[in-house]
Structures are given as structure tokens and as C-alpha cells.
């Protein structure tokens with residue numbers, strides 16, 4: 020990230036240190052603000068809002084638009100921060116979040132990530148991303164000099180905001196009736212409901228306040244960095260690190276985390292010059308996030324699970340052998356008649372299908388939501404590029420990412436749920452910047468040439484090969500699901516406490532699945548590289564990883580057919596794009612976002628809903644396989660008796 | 663023999679368990695009863711290592727398990743079921759028990775799983791997805807799953823709730839047959855009929871403390887117990 024304020028070059032060491040620290044503190048204040056908003060929404064609704072940054076981004080654009088229309092600064096700012104942003108938050112809560120009460124983690128994560136893509140798509144459609152826009156800082160040109168440090172009024176305003184906003188929040192939470200009710204909800208939802216506080220009202224308030232804080236941070240940040248939708252949305256990922264330092268619940272710790280992060284980043288920018296680590300300040304938040312996750316006390320095993328959904332049936336070995344054979348025959352027929360001009364796209368889609376397949380064991384079976392699957396794919400592609408296209412290259416494309424996956428699993432063995440996802444996010448983001456943007460890995464700006472494996476230079480032959488690999492891997496994934504490992508994995512996702520009381524050690528299972536899934540993604544990545552013949556950093560970008568995950572979850576990440584159709588859709592939608600003109604650029608994100616948002620209704624994805632209809636209803640409404648006519652009455656007597 | 667010594671657990675301002683001790687010897691169904699919120703489930707969580715006690719020890723035979731992980735305790739022979747269900751909802755009924763048998767390194771896990779399902783009366787539902795079972799059947803499934811590990815101590819947290827009269831009676835028979843095989847059963851149950859029938863010894867817990875103990879007849883005759891617990895039951899009956 021690029022700070023506008025240039026680091027003073029010719030100052031004495033003490034002044035330099037001071038200047039860097041102050042710059043860092045200012046940035047840290049923004050992180051603290053945005054992270055506070057994240058904490059407020061998380062604690063009041065129990066949902067981690069991935070779109071928090073996107074809300075701030077949208078607010079910054081809205082504010083810019085108001086200024087363009089001629090509104091004076093202060094009214095525009097107040098209108099955005101106190102009216103528009105809270106309204107957006109309340110609408111989001113009403114339309115999306117409230118329905119997610121009992122949803123699985125993969126669904127809640129997907130819905131807010133879908134929201135992120137949706138807001139991003141809206142911003143990119145309304146405000147064409149290629150036009151540069153400048154959001155003026157507040158009090159342009161005014162500054163003070165304290166000792167040797169120059170502070171603009173804008174920076175002073177940021178510091179003032181970072182001091183007053185948390186104090187106001189604190190006062191609100193301690194001293195007002197509503198605030199106290201909010202804290203009660205944070206402590207114990209059911210208890211607070213008993214005491215008369217309405218969790219829905221409080222959730223709504225939480226999202227309103229959270230969005231308002233996101234807006235403040237977004238506007239201040241946009242004036243400090245640049246008014247660019249993607250940059251702003253992703254920069255706020257830094258706020259995640261601060262929020263995790265505060266365990267997503269403690270405001271003081273969160274604010275401290277934000278400040279420390281800002282200062283470290285600034286110091287790194289000023290002092291660290293590692294030639295191969297040109298993006299060190301981008302990695303720091305991810306390092307902090309990772310370390311904070313690792314040193315945090317382990318989460319206790321949750322006892323008492325959510326109402327489970329109807330899982331799609333697992334085909335028997337005979338059936339999956341049959342359908343694999345049928346798929347291959349059909350695919351071979353289709354491959355034979357595809358026009359040569361389309362071979363490239365279809366091959367690309369088939370390789371993507373393999374990458375998406377790697378999500379099935381991890382996310383679909385084990386409920387571990389990995390946000391860095393394309394990172395593994397990229398490592399696979401790089402491995403084959405370095406080793407060559409022979410059989411050994413293919414082996415390397417599987418083993419290298421598998422080893423990295425296992426290495427990532429080791430420190431994260433004790434993490435679960437959201438924290439595990441955030442760790443994979445941190446890893447993916449850091450790799451994105453330190454590895455894939457690294458000249459010594461990717462050779463040069465033109466990207467890294469990747470060979471076709473096994474000398475498959477004929478396009479049709481290569482497509483057939485990729486399709487066959489997909490079929491074989493899919494068969495393997497299903498076989499794994501039917502094995503002890505598969506049962507362990509599903510059990511782990513359903514009830515860690517249940518697993519533990521059966522004497523199951525979770526570590527081996529997790530390690531194996533990470534390695535397996537990463538290896539599979541790597542293979543897909545290598546084959547994708549072979550099709551493109553060159554891979555670059557943008558092929559494995561974090562946002563693309565999220566898009567792919569969303570695609571898979573929307574179509575059904577628990578089934579092979581679900582991820583296969585997801586890959587097709589992923590490949591087809593950009594094709595439509597070309598015919599839709601400028602608006603079309605965002606169509607993929609828009610559709611994925613909407614799909615993810617719709618997921619709240621059908622949590623097994625579209626394919627899952629079709630496969631297991633009409634079974635998507637929750638436990639209580641299901642027909643009893645056996646008559647239990649006197650259940651209810653007896654239970655009522657019992658609980659009534661002791662209540 | 664399972665021994666709990668002077669266990670206390672505090673959640674913020676709530677003293678959930680206060681210096682509770684009990685014994686569950688092999689070949690006996692030991693009852694643990696008490697009103698809602700008395701601390702029964704919390705005590706189970708302490709015994710299985712899902713909850714760290716503030717003070718006290720958990721012993722199995724002469725082994726001190728207080729610091730052992732949940733999985734280690736399970737491998738040492740402590741099995742349990744949950745009041746709030748912890749079945750593996752996405753697996754089939756059969757796979758739930760099969761996995762448990764596999765984890766316990768049973769010789770023929772598949773045969774053992776089928777046999778256990780028959781034993782608890784779920785033989786006809788092996789292929790059902792566990793998550794869609796009604797509560798009572800899910801409890802029976804958890805029982806079968808716990809039994810698959812051949813536990814020497816079995817903790818049951820309200821296994822009878824959600825069962826029909828007939829199923830409840832069958833459950834009682836099953837518990838008695840287990841003790842005949844030398845298993846120690848510790849039973850938390852609100853259904854007093856079941857408790858009276860199968861337990862040889864009952865501990866009554868109130869506000870985390872031992873209120874009374876003795877044979878079912880003794881504790882139900884105890885006035886303090888009647889006030890705290892049984893009184894309410896009789897009023898509603």
C-alpha cells in the first residue's frame with residue numbers, strides 16, 4: 020500500500036523513527052476504527068462480516084459522489100456516516116443476516132463474501148474503475164509541526180476520530196439501556212432474550228453501528244490512500260488482524276492491535292529493504308493475524324450442535340464406478356465434437372473443475388472453509404513449471420502443494436471454524452504478495468511459462484487428458500468419503516465434541532485432508548497452467564479464490580456434480596460478459612454475489628437442493644420415520660414439572 | 663471404578679458445581695438426579711474433559727485423568743451420550759456406529775455396528791441420515807455409538823427423554839444387561855420411574871452440591887429432596 024506522505028529521507032535517525040511511528044499510528048487509527056466496527060457487528064449478530072471493508076468502500080464512493088454533486092464537506096460526511104451507511108447496514112441485516120441464525124460456517128462466510136463481491140461489482144459498475152478519482156483529504160493544505168513531525172489536519176482528524184469514537188462506543192455500551200442490552204446479548208443470547216432484550220433489534224443496531232464505523236474508516240482511508248474499489252475493500256482485510264488480536268470481542272485489545280499493526284507496517288516500509296520481499300508491509304498484517312490466531316487460547320469444544328441439514332447421499336462404489344464410466348464416455352463424445360476454437364475455454368473449465376474438486380473434502384465434507392485454494396493451485400503450477408512437464412513434474416505439482424498444505428495445517432491444528440478460515444486467508448494473502456508477485460518465482464512481468472504435461476501438445480488430446488484426470492480424482496474423492504478417513508472427516512465437521520468422546524485424535528485427520536486437498540488443487544493448477552502456457556500473479560489472486568469458493572458453495576460443495584457445474588458456470592459467465600458491454604465486466608461477481616446471498620435459503624447449494632429435495636427442511640418439520648405421538652406431551656410434562 | 667473427588671466449576675458468577683464427589687463402581691447403575699441447572703451436565707463435561715474444573719480430581723481406577731484430553735479419557739474407557747445431541751448428522755445411522763467401532767479398533771467393526779443397532783432397536787434405520795432422526799431415536803443412536811467403544815464407564819445424560827414408554831422400558835432392560843456385563847453406568851435422568859427401576863444408588867445434586875445420596879427409596883423419602891426436586895414432580899403428576 021502506498022502512503023501519500025513521503026517518508027522523510029534526509030532527517031536524523033531519531034526524527035525519521037518519530038515520523039514513521041506517527042505515520043504508522045495514523046494508519047493504525049484507521050485500522051482500529053474499522054476493526055471496532057467489525058467487532059460490534061460480530062458480537063451482536065455472531066456473524067463475521069467479510070464485506071465490512073466493502074461497506075466502507077461503498078461509503079467512500081457515496082461520499083465522493085455527494086461532494087461531486089456540490090454538497091459541502093461536513094453535511095456530506097455526516098449524511099454518509101450517520102444516515103446512508105447505517106441504513107445500508109440495517110438493510111443488510113434485515114435481508115441477509117437475520118436468516119442465517121443457524122447456518123453453517125461455510126454458509127455464513129459465503130453469504131458475507133458474496134456481499135463483498137456484490138458491493139464491489141456495484142461500485143465498479145456505477146463508478147467505472149478505469150477513471151481515476153481523487154478524494155480530497157479534509158482541511159486540504161493545513162498542517163502543524165510538532166517537534167520535527169509534520170501532521171496534516173486530516174491526520175489529526177483521524178487521530179481524533181480514533182480517540183472519540185471508541186470512547187463514545189464505550190459510553191454507549193455502559194451507560195445507555197440499549198447499550199447494556201447489547202452487551203447482555205453479547206454475553207448470552209438466550210438469557211438476554213429472557214430479560215426482554217430483543218436480539219433482532221440489537222443485531223440490527225449492531226449492523227447499523229458497524230457500517231457507520233466502516234464508513235468513517237473507508238472515507239478517511241480513501242483520502243489517505245486512493246479511491247479505488249478493490250484497494251479499499253482489500254485494505255480493510257488489515258482490520259481483520261486487529262479484530263483477531265481482540266479475539267473479535269474486546270474493543271480495547273482490538274484498538275491496540277490496530278495501532279501496533281499500523282506502526283509495524285510503517286516501520287517496515289521505512290527500514291526493511293529485502294529485495295525479494297518487496298511487499299513486506301502487506302505481509303505484516305497477515306503475520307499479525309496468523310500469530311494472533313496461534314497464540315490465542317484454544318476455543319473450547321462446542322457442546323450442543325446446530326440442527327443439521329440433510330446431506331446429499333454418498334453413492335456406493337458400484338454406482339460411482341458406473342457414473343464415472345458414463346461420464347468419461349459422454350465426455351469423450353463431447354470432446355470429439357467441440358469446435359477447435361472452443362477447446363481452450365473448455366480445457367480451462369475442466370482444470371478449474373479439478374481445483375474446485377479439492378474443495379469437496381475440505382469444505383464439503385469436513386466443514387473447514389479454506390480461503391486459499393488457488394494458492395495451492397498456484398504452487399502446483401509453479402512446481403510443474405520448475406520441474407518440467409514429465410511425469411516427475413506432475414508428481415511435483417501434487418506433492419509440493421500437498422507439503423505446503425500439511426505445513427499450513429500443523430500450526431493451525433488447534434484452530435477451528437472462522438479462525439481456521441482467517442488463517443487460510445492470511446496465508447493466501449501473504450503468498451499472493453510475497454510469492455506470486457515475486458520476480459524470482461514468476462521470472463518476469465510476463466509470467467511464468469508452464470509446460471504441457473507428458474508432451475500433450477494436441478489440444479483435443481490435452482482436453483481429454485484433463486477431463487480424465489478430473490473423473491479419476493472425483494472417483495478418488497468419493498472412495499475417500501466412503502473410507503474411515505471420510506467418516507472421520509465428516510464426523511469432525513459435524514461434532515468435534517462427539518469425535519473427542521469417541522477417542523478420535525483430530526490431528527492426523529486434519530493433516531491428511533489439508534495435504535490431500537492442497538495436492539488436488541495443485542494438480543488442477545498445473546493443468547490450468549498447461550492450458551494457458553503461462554501463469555501470472557493474477558491467476559491466483561485472493562479475490563479469485565473467494566469467487567471460486569463462492570461458486571462451489573452456491574452450486575453445492577458437498578457433491579461432485581455441484582462443483583462440476585460450478586466450474587462450467589465459472590467458465591461460461593465471462594463468455595457472456597463479452598456480449599454485454601461495459602456493465603458485463605461485473606456480471607460474474609454480480610451473479611456469484613447474488614447466488615451466495617440466495618444461499619441463505621438453500622444451504623446445500625443448488626445441486627444439493629435438487630438432489631435431496633424435498634429434504635431441506637429442518638429437523639422438527641421432518642416426518643417421523645416412526646410414530647412418537649406421546650413424545651411431546653411427555654417432554655412437556657417433564658420440563659414443566661421442573662421448570 | 664470411576665471416582666470424582668471434590669470437583670468445583672465456576673462460570674463467572676455461577677457456581678455450577680461446588681465440591682461434588684461421587685463414585686460409579688462397575689456393575690452398578692448409579693443415578694445422578696437434580697433439578698434443572700443443578701450441574702449434572704457440567705459434572706459430565708468435567709468427567710469427560712470437555713470442561714476444566716476449578717478444583718478437584720477425576721480418577722478411573724488408580725489413574726488420575728484430571729489433566730487428560732477428552733480423547734485420551736475415551737480411550738481409557740469413558741464413554742458418554744449428550745443431553746444436547748452430538749450425533750454426526752451428515753453420516754448415516756450405521757456410519758455413526760461404524761466409525762465409533764473403527765476408532766475403538768474393534769475386530770469386525772461392521773458386524774459390531776449392525777449388532778449394536780439391533781440391540782438399541784435401530785436395526786431398521788441403518789441407512790437413514792442421522793441428522794434427520796427424531797430426538798428419541800438420535801439418543802438411542804448416541805447410546806449405540808458410545809457402546810461401540812466398549813466403555814468401562816458409561817455416562818448417559820437424559821437418555822430417556824424423547825423415548826416412548828416401550829422404548830424407555832427397553833432402555834432400562836439394556837442398562838441392566840450392561841451392568842450384568844460389569845459396566846459402570848452413571849445415569850442422569852429426569853424420568854423417575856426409570857431411575858427407580860434401574861439405579862442401585864442415587865446421588866441428588868442441587869445448586870452444584872450433594873443434597874442426598876442412597877438407594878432410590880431412601881432419597882425419594884428424603885424431605886429435602888422432595889422439596890428441591892420430587893415435590894415439583896408430584897405436583898404436576
Ligand SMILES: Nc1ncnc2c1ncn2[C@@H]1O[C@H](COP(=O)(O)OP(=O)(O)OP(=O)(O)O)[C@@H](O)[C@H]1O
Pocket residue numbers: 673676677678696697698699700701702703704705745
Ligand atoms: N458454558 C457455560 N457457561 C456459563 N454457564 C453455564 C455453562 N454451562 C452451564 N452453565 C450454568 O451452570 C449451571 C449448571 O448447568 P448444567 O447444564 O450443568 O445443569 P443440569 O443439571 O445439567 O441441568 P438440566 O437438568 O437442565 O440439564 C446452570 O446454571 C447453567 O446455566
Ligand SMILES: [Mg+2]
Pocket residue numbers: 702703704745819
Ligand atoms: Mg443437563
